[in-house]
Amino acid sequence: xxxxxxxxxxxxxxxxxxxxxxxxxxxxxxxxxxxxxxxxxxxxxxxxxxxxxxxxxxxxxxxxxxxxxxxxxxxxxxxxxxxxxxxxxxxxxxxxxxxxxxxxxxxxxxxxxxxxxxxxxxxxxxxxxxxxxxxxxxxxxxxxxxxxxxxxxxxxxxxxxxxxxxxxxxxxxxxxxxxxxxxxxxxxxxxxxxxxxxxxxxxxxxxxxxxxxxxxxxxxxxxxxxxxxxxxxxxxxxxxxxxxxxxxxxxxxxxxxxxxxxxxxxxxxxxxxxxxxxxxxxxxxxxxxxxxxxxxxxxxxxxxxxxxxxxxxxxxxxxxxxxxxxxxxxxxxxxxxxxxxxxxxxxxxxxxxxxxxxxxxxxxxxxxxxxxxxxxxxxxxxxxxxxxxxxxxxxxxxxxxxxxxxxxxxxxxxxxxxxxxxxxxxxxxxxxxxxxxxxxxxxxxxxxxxxxxxxxxxxxxxxxxxxxxxxxxxxxxxxxxxxxxxxxxxxxxxxxxxxxxxxxxxxxxxxxxxxxxxxxxxxxxxxxxxxxxxxxxxxxxxxxxxxxxxxxxxxxxxxxxxxxxxxxxxxxxxxxxxxxxxxxxxxxxxxxxxxxxxxxxxxxxxxxxxxxxxxxxxxxxxxxxxxxxxxxxxxxxxxxxxxxxxxxxxxxxxxxxxxxxxxx
Numbered sequence: 001x002x003x004x005x006x007x008x009x010x011x012x013x014x015x016x017x018x019x020x021x022x023x024x025x026x027x028x029x030x031x032x033x034x035x036x037x038x039x040x041x042x043x044x045x046x047x048x049x050x051x052x053x054x055x056x057x058x059x060x061x062x063x064x065x066x067x068x069x070x071x072x073x074x075x076x077x078x079x080x081x082x083x084x085x086x087x088x089x090x091x092x093x094x095x096x097x098x099x100x101x102x103x104x105x106x107x108x109x110x111x112x113x114x115x116x117x118x119x120x121x122x123x124x125x126x127x128x129x130x131x132x133x134x135x136x137x138x139x140x141x142x143x144x145x146x147x148x149x150x151x152x153x154x155x156x157x158x159x160x161x162x163x164x165x166x167x168x169x170x171x172x173x174x175x176x177x178x179x180x181x182x183x184x185x186x187x188x189x190x191x192x193x194x195x196x197x198x199x200x201x202x203x204x205x206x207x208x209x210x211x212x213x214x215x216x217x218x219x220x221x222x223x224x225x226x227x228x229x230x231x232x233x234x235x236x237x238x239x240x241x242x243x244x245x246x247x248x249x250x251x252x253x254x255x256x257x258x259x260x261x262x263x264x265x266x267x268x269x270x271x272x273x274x275x276x277x278x279x280x281x282x283x284x285x286x287x288x289x290x291x292x293x294x295x296x297x298x299x300x301x302x303x304x305x306x307x308x309x310x311x312x313x314x315x316x317x318x319x320x321x322x323x324x325x326x327x328x329x330x331x332x333x334x335x336x337x338x339x340x341x342x343x344x345x346x347x348x349x350x351x352x353x354x355x356x357x358x359x360x361x362x363x364x365x366x367x368x369x370x371x372x373x374x375x376x377x378x379x380x381x382x383x384x385x386x387x388x389x390x391x392x393x394x395x396x397x398x399x400x401x402x403x404x405x406x407x408x409x410x411x412x413x414x415x416x417x418x419x420x421x422x423x424x425x426x427x428x429x430x431x432x433x434x435x436x437x438x439x440x441x442x443x444x445x446x447x448x449x450x451x452x453x454x455x456x457x458x459x460x461x462x463x464x465x466x467x468x469x470x471x472x473x474x475x476x477x478x479x480x481x482x483x484x485x486x487x488x489x490x491x492x493x494x495x496x497x498x499x500x501x502x503x504x505x506x507x508x509x510x511x512x513x514x515x516x517x518x519x520x521x522x523x524x525x526x527x528x529x530x531x532x533x534x535x536x537x538x539x540x541x542x543x544x545x546x547x548x549x550x551x552x553x554x555x556x557x558x559x560x561x562x563x564x565x566x567x568x569x570x571x572x573x574x575x576x577x578x579x580x581x582x583x584x585x586x587x588x589x590x591x592x593x594x595x596x597x598x599x600x601x602x603x604x605x606x607x608x609x610x611x612x613x614x615x616x617x618x619x620x621x622x623x624x625x626x627x628x629x630x631x632x633x634x635x636x637x638x639x640x641x642x643x644x645x646x647x648x649x650x651x652x653x654x655x656x657x658x659x660x661x662x663x664x
Contacts, residue, residue, distance in 0.1 A: 039271050042279060046269035050250065051314050052281055054093035057269070058108065061090050061278045066112045070273045076210050084115035086176045086212035089273060094218070095316050096270075096282040102221040104317045106165040109149060109157070111174045113212070117143060119182065134189045134198040141183040141205060148175045173215035182206045223248045227313040229301070230325040239306060241324070243299045249315040256307035261290035283316065420544055427551035428595045428602075429509040434498060434562040441494050441562050448490060448570050455483045486573040490566045497565045497588075501558060504592040511599035515606045540619060543626045550633040554591045561588040586640040594636060598629045 022030035022041075030041055043049075046056065069075065069085055076084045089110045094103045123136035149157040151169040156162070188201040227245035234240070245251045245262065253260040266286050269279045295302040309324035434441075462476035489496070564584050572581030605625035609618050 042269040042271050042277075046267075046279060046281075049266045049268065050263065051319070052093070052095060052267050052283075052316060054281070054317075057279050057281060058092045061092065061110070064276050064278055066273065066276050069114070070112075070276060076212065078208055078210060080118050080120075080180050080182055080206075080208045081178055081210045082116040082118045084113075084176075084178060084210045084212060086113040086174065086214050087111065087273070088172070088174050088214040088216055090278055090280070091172065091216070091218070093317055094281070095267075096280060097316070101216060101218045102316055103218045104221055105167050106163070108161065108163050109172065109174075110161045111147070111149075111214070112160065113147070113176050115145075115178055115210070117180055128189050128191075128196045130189055130191050132189050133186060133201075135187040137185040137187075139183045139185075141181040142179075143181070144177075144179040146177040148177075149173070150175065167220070169218070169220065171215055171217055173213060176210075176212040178210045178212075180208050182208075221316055223315050225249065225313045225315055225318055225320045227251050227311060228322065228325060229253055229309070229311045230327050231309075232327055232329055234328060237305050239303055241301050241303070243301060243311075245313065246315070249313050251314075252312040253301070254308065254310050254312070255294065255303050258293040258303050258306065259290075260292070260294060260296055260301060261288075263288040263290075420541070420548065424544060424548055424551060425512065427548070427555055428599060429505060429512050430555065431501060431505040432555050432559040434494070434501070434559060437559070437562050438494060441566070444563055445490055445493070445566050448566055451570075452483070452487060456480075459483060482573045486569060489569050493566045493569060494562060497562050500589070501592055504596060507593070508595040508599045511596065511603050515599075515603050540623050543623050543630070546630050547626045550630060551595075554594065554633070557591045558588070561591070564588070583641065587637070590636055590640045594633065597632060597636075601625060601628050601632065 030044060045060070046053070048056065066087075066089060069083075070087055073085050073087050089112050090108075091101070091103060092108045092110075094101055094107065096102075117140060119140050120138040122138065123133075125132065125134050128134075147158055147160065148155055149162055149164075150171075150173040151164070151166050152171055153173075154166075154169075156164045156166060182205070184204040184206060186201045186204060187198045190197050190199045223246065225246075227243075227249060229241055229243050231239050231241040243251070243253065243260075243262075248264065250265060251260075251262040253262070263286055265283045266288075268282055268284060270282055271277045272280045289296060294304075310321055311324060312319065312321045459476050459480040462473075462479065565588060568581045568584030568588070570581070571577035572585060574581075602625055605621055605628075609621050
């Protein structure tokens with residue numbers, strides 16, 4: 001049983017497959033894609049991702065000569081008919097979408113088949129006895145090959161390649177019938193006075209037939225093109241229109257100098273019938289809007305004085321172009337309503353902030369610029385606040401100016417914090433990209449693989465030299481088992497590491513989605529908190545910068561960790577190097593999942609400020625929250641190093657020496 005396991009693992013490690021011949025196309029990326037996934041090369045050949053180019057597919061596939069058996073095709077062998085096979089090669093136009101193959105009513109069908117006729121050799125029998133067969137001469141008498149196409153059991157053609165136009169069908173089938181007749185001339189022994197002679201006796205015929213078929217289930221595409229665009233209003237040169245389009249189409253709306261491209265699908269190609277590599281189109285759903293010099297919102301389009309207007313719609317098999325419609329309606333403007341004055345204690349605080357800021361600016365300008373520019377500077381400073389929103393006017397100027405001034409100050413303080421907080425949030429839930437290092441990872445694994453043979457040789461020698469020592473045999477078996485596990489883990493370390501990173505990222509994102517986004521920002525919830533924010537905002541920024549530093553370091557360690565994960569696994573299974581392997585693995589796992597722990601701390605702090613005792617000191621809670629996150633990075637890194645650091649190396653070497661001594 002064990003040799004079978006070893007052979008199976010060996011086949012996994014050294015398995016090979018067909019590869020695309022990159023000399024057929026002129027693209028330097030072909031060789032690299034061949035080493036990763038040869039199916040990706042299909043999209044180096046087919047590049048029209050915005051629409052289905054069936055003419056290109058038909059021309060490309062028709063130039064492929066399929067003169068032997070494709071992969072995954074059943075072969076039937078009988079007495080006379082050998083190596084018979086049949087394959088439905090292509091349907092064009094056709095497109096794969098959501099595991100279904102869609103076709104129009106007019107299609108090209110192509111099939112290929114082959115077979116051999118095995119005529120037996122002449123039979124001889126030298127056992128001379130009267131009436132016994134002495135010779136049989138075989139020859140091909142006749143052969144008949146019938147190929148038929150069927151759509152829902154209705155015959156539609158009898159050639160390898162046909163073009164048909166049919167409706168209401170869901171199954172396409174091709175059948176091949178091969179009939180062969182072999183002629184047998186039988187001779188028998190006859191005894192005469194002069195001796196034995198082999199004389200002709202009779203002629204028999206043997207018939208044999210083979211029936212082959214291949215089929216595919218299809219869906220007849222029925223999605224009419226009915227996209228349209230209609231202008232409905234116009235105000236001071238800006239035209240508004242509505243776009244109605246189907247979800248199973250791509251739309252291009254052209255206004256001359258403006259345009260909108262709405263893609264619901266991209267088109268790509270896949271290889272079929274390997275190793276001949278024919279192409280099959282596939283549609284992938286996307287949501288892509290390419291906007292040029294217009295505004296698009298919820299199927300409503302605002303464009304400035306369009307010179308022309310046309311709409312082009314493409315589905316899986318058709319493309320239509322039509323003119324835009326005009327159904328202008330009178331624009332109804334909302335009547336002006338005066339905002340009623342409402343007293344609010346918080347308004348007093350806003351007015352106080354407004355006065356304080358104006359006095360500060362007045363003193364500053366007076367000191368450096370002089371008295372002449374003071375009124376102008378204050379007026380310029382107030383204009384954005386007064387006219388920022390349409391609700392501000394002469395009727396509510398007393399409440400509007402302080403409110404806008406107060407909002408301006410908060411936005412001014414939060415403006416430099418927003419990119420910093422966005423970066424911290426993104427780094428907490430980011431999935432570090434390791435695809436860039438796949439080539440270097442392969443080199444590292446290749447270097448480590450040089451030691452595999454030495455490890456197997458070492459284990460084999462221990463088996464040979466163990467004799468009747470049970471302990472040494474068991475330890476040799478343990479060494480061999482660990483070596484096999486190590487090889488499998490190292491060969492798959494890239495994908496296992498990427499899976500663990502994805503798990504950590506999903507866990508962190510799930511927790512952070514529960515955090516209120518306003519928790520990170522400076523807000524005016526109450527007077528006490530506002531005062532503390534002005535005093536402690538600098539400390540808050542310092543703590544955030546430290547958090548950002550730790551998160552950037554964590555991102556780099558996790559990204560570069562894919563190069564060290566095979567080294568850590570290798571060291572972990574070698575007794576003298578086990579402590580170093582534990583150190584590498586512990587540090588990498590710590591940095592992957594530490595953002596999940598940090599997210600839990602942030603979520604807990606965001607919920608803590610809802611308690612009345614903490615709602616007045618939100619800024620202090622935020623500073624301590626990120627301070628705990630920073631402390632978490634330091635303590636866990638220190639714990640991982642002290643738990644499995646290189647300081648245990650001497651002890652591990654001593655244990656390894658004892659381990660090896662048992663084999664001596």
